[in-house]
Amino acid sequence: MWKEYNKVSNLISAAALKGLDVSASSVVGKSRSEWFETVHQLIGPYDMAKDFKDLSCVDFNTYPSWSLDWFCKQGYGALVKHRWRGLPVQLNTIVKEIHYTSQDKVEIETSKGKLNPRKCIVTVSNGILASENIKFFPKLSEEKVEAFNKIKMGIYNHVAGLFEEKFFREIGMEEMDMYLYYKISGSNISPRGMGCLMNISDSNLCYFDYGGDFAKELENEGEAVQKSFTIEQLKSIFGSKIDKYLLKLHATQWGKNKFTLGSYASADPGFAHLRKYLKMPVEDKIFFAGEATAFEYASVSGAHRSGVRAADKVIKTLNF
Numbered sequence: 001m002w003k004e005y006n007k008v009s010n011l012i013s014a015a016a017l018k019g020l021d022v023s024a025s026s027v028v029g030k031s032r033s034e035w036f037e038t039v040h041q042l043i044g045p046y047d048m049a050k051d052f053k054d055l056s057c058v059d060f061n062t063y064p065s066w067s068l069d070w071f072c073k074q075g076y077g078a079l080v081k082h083r084w085r086g087l088p089v090q091l092n093t094i095v096k097e098i099h100y101t102s103q104d105k106v107e108i109e110t111s112k113g114k115l116n117p118r119k120c121i122v123t124v125s126n127g128i129l130a131s132e133n134i135k136f137f138p139k140l141s142e143e144k145v146e147a148f149n150k151i152k153m154g155i156y157n158h159v160a161g162l163f164e165e166k167f168f169r170e171i172g173m174e175e176m177d178m179y180l181y182y183k184i185s186g187s188n189i190s191p192r193g194m195g196c197l198m199n200i201s202d203s204n205l206c207y208f209d210y211g212g213d214f215a216k217e218l219e220n221e222g223e224a225v226q227k228s229f230t231i232e233q234l235k236s237i238f239g240s241k242i243d244k245y246l247l248k249l250h251a252t253q254w255g256k257n258k259f260t261l262g263s264y265a266s267a268d269p270g271f272a273h274l275r276k277y278l279k280m281p282v283e284d285k286i287f288f289a290g291e292a293t294a295f296e297y298a299s300v301s302g303a304h305r306s307g308v309r310a311a312d313k314v315i316k317t318l319n320f
């Protein structure tokens, strides 16, 4: 599998290095390797939340190789809550309009009334920005709006499964945080299979992950179908012993989540050059942060760093 993985990822990188901002599908073709479908799932839907037809070679290739994921057993939300304890945060407040015509302040209309800060950092997803659920007055530049629409949200969903502890011994998986790869069958535009991360932080939880058009299809069919497809795949890998050890499943539906409208963003083929517009401030009053504006896009670390970058810029413009 890794031979095929290296071959396919090298083809994508080679196109990017030649400056060809084309789709990954146009450079990898359809390999005859029996591992191609799995490799497509890993590089496209599992990593980028997009199928090869929707994946820009250039955008893919800008992702830094040094970016690493680590697990937080208590959940990332718990980590953020603890790290920033004491910071005044107002939750459950929906921003509807942002007016930036006034010289020395921004007017923000929210579900809980008006705010009048001197500066504003916008961190909502490109899905929300493209949907224009938040209205800007005056309108943002054409480049920015095009960037929100072309650095498009992909779909990536977890189906999380909780197992009896014995299950991992029974399948000979003694270590935690193991990726499991299997041959995904078929030859589809969007691979009909899942990425598997087993026994996360020794919690007996596993993630079975779907991305791209197939994730969207499953999500649209509903949680029952997301779960039943996962059970079917698990049975094809482990046999019917799954019934004995699987305690429960839960599926995410990020495409339908009205506060993200997708999972994370990446460029449509031909539009990687628009990324630079995402983080450009507007009149030194409105600043933009969030994963899509980050070098390490599609990650919590990138989102975090982008917030620090935007806050630094705000401080500079405030002339303390």
Ligand SMILES: Cc1cc2nc3c(=O)[nH]c(=O)nc-3n(C[C@H](O)[C@H](O)[C@H](O)COP(=O)(O)OP(=O)(O)OC[C@H]3O[C@@H](n4cnc5c(N)ncnc54)[C@H](O)[C@@H]3O)c2cc1C
Pocket: 069, 093, 094, 095, 096, 123, 124, 125, 128, 133, 134, 156, 157, 158, 252, 254, 259, 260, 262, 263, 264, 289, 290, 291, 292, 297, 298, 299, 300, 301, 303
């Ligand atoms: C299934 C899945 C698995 C992932 N796994 C990983 C992983 O293993 N490692 C990793 O690093 N990253 C992972 N990511 C990516 C990571 O979660 C995102 O990149 C990151 O959370 C983005 O953070 P953000 O602050 O930019 O945006 P968000 O987390 O989307 O924050 C934006 C906030 O704005 C709020 N909002 C929206 N509209 C409004 C409005 N009108 N008014 C006020 N507030 C509003 C939203 O509710 C949200 O809280 C994963 C993503 C998904 C979907």
